[in-house]
Amino acid sequence: MDAxxxxxxxxxxxxxxxxxxYGLQATRDDLFYIFQRPGLLLRSLLAMxxxxxxxxxxxxxxxxxxxPAAVVLTALAISPVPPMLPKKQKKAGGVAPYGLGMLVVLALVSIASVPLSVMYFDWLFAMPHGIGPLAITNIxxxxxxxxxxxxxxxxxxxxRVSPRLVSPLRRFAAVLLLAGALVLLASTWRAIVSSTSLWTVLAIAAFVVVGLAVGHCLGGPSQEHASVLALSTASRHPAIALAISTANYPGEQFVSTLALYLLLCTLLVIPYVKWQRSRSSLAPTAP
Structure with a gap:
């Protein structure tokens, strides 16, 4: 196994x-939150x-x-929301049960939606669909x-024990995630600089910004729901995106482009999170 x-x-x-x-803290009502709101569920699936x-x-x-940019963007567009997102959503004033419910729904729906979406891009670009439901199910x-x-x-x-596990485990996962992301960026920055064009940066940035706008509009009128769907639409699961990309183009290297997406996404959602956090005390509470 290489570095x-x-x-x-x-x-x-x-x-x-x-x-x-999240599982240590979740309740049954949290998991079924989005199913009790079919209109919000439909708009969420439509956006993403x-x-x-x-x-x-x-x-x-x-x-x-x-x-590489075109393949990664198409892979990101059909990948479900990343699991680290509910914490960001809570910071932005979102409803935690909605974020958790979205995580579960999109994980299950992606087993069918990702292969179907890959077939759509195959029809549009004559791209070989090299990943199927079993691979997505495994991830x-x-x-x-x-x-x-x-x-x-x-x-x-x-x-009684599980609440005391949450803080140290979450801290360990956050440190591991940050360290892994920094090492990944450090090991790929030369490839990012040498192979990335201005259009690639603009396209990835546009994906994040448009995703925030689409999710915010369809998640309303509740400010809490809008922030959750905005972040969910803009942020996608990098592991599934990488699996889709490499399955369809096994000879290409997409890690540097995905690292660039993670960097730009992290930076671009910060202003939105701060804006939503400043509005959260004034917004009406979601029903």
């Missing part, structure tokens, strides 16, 4: 560990699984983007469903 594979493994462990801590893939498909079709089970279910089980089995 990059170890770094990606560390990132995956950190993400799974974060999801495990229909509007963004269509917009990215149209833009990629008409813009002459470098292949979703390992990184979302299994750690979340384990956290729920531990919380039920040890109700």
């Amino acid at each position: 990059k594979a170890l770094i990606l493994l560390a990132l995956q462990i950190a993400i799974a560990g974060t999801v495990f801590t 699984l229909v509007i963004m893939p269509v917009l990215v498909g149209v833009c990629t079709y008409f813009l002459n983007l470098p292949q 979703v089970l390992k990184m979302i469903i299994a750690p979340l279910a384990l956290g729920l089980f531990v919380a039920r089995l040890m109700p």
Whole structure:
């Protein structure tokens, strides 16, 4: 296993560990929060699984983007929300149960939606669809469903001990995630600088900004729901995006482009999170 594979493994462990801590704190009502609001559920799926893939498909079709950027953007557009997102959503004034419910719904829906979306891009760009439902199911089970279910089980089995596990485990996962991301950026910065064009930077930045705008509009009128959907639409699961990219183009290197996306996404969501946090005390509480 080479250094990059170890770094990606560390990132995956950190993400799974974060999801495990969500399971330690989640309740049954949290998990079913979004199912009790079918209109919000429909708008959420429309923003993430229909509007963004269509917009990215149209833009990629008409813009002459470098292949790594085009492939990564299409992969990001059809990947589900990353598990580290609910904490950001809470900072932005979002409803924590909605973020957790979105995580579960999108993880399950992605088993069918990702292969279908890959077929759409295959039809649009004659791109070979090299990843199927079994591969997506494997990723979703390992990184979302299994750690979340384990956290729920531990919380039920040890109700007094589990609350004390949350803080140290979340701190460990955050340190591991930050260290892995920094090492990944440090190991790929030369590739990012040498192979990244201005159009690639603009395209990735536009993906994040447009995702924030689409999610914010469709998540309203509740400010709490808007912030959750905005961050969910702009931020996507890097592991699934990398799996889609490498499955369809096994000879290409996409790690540096994904590292650039993670860097730009982290920087671009900060102003939105601060803006929403400043509005959260004035916004009406979600029903």
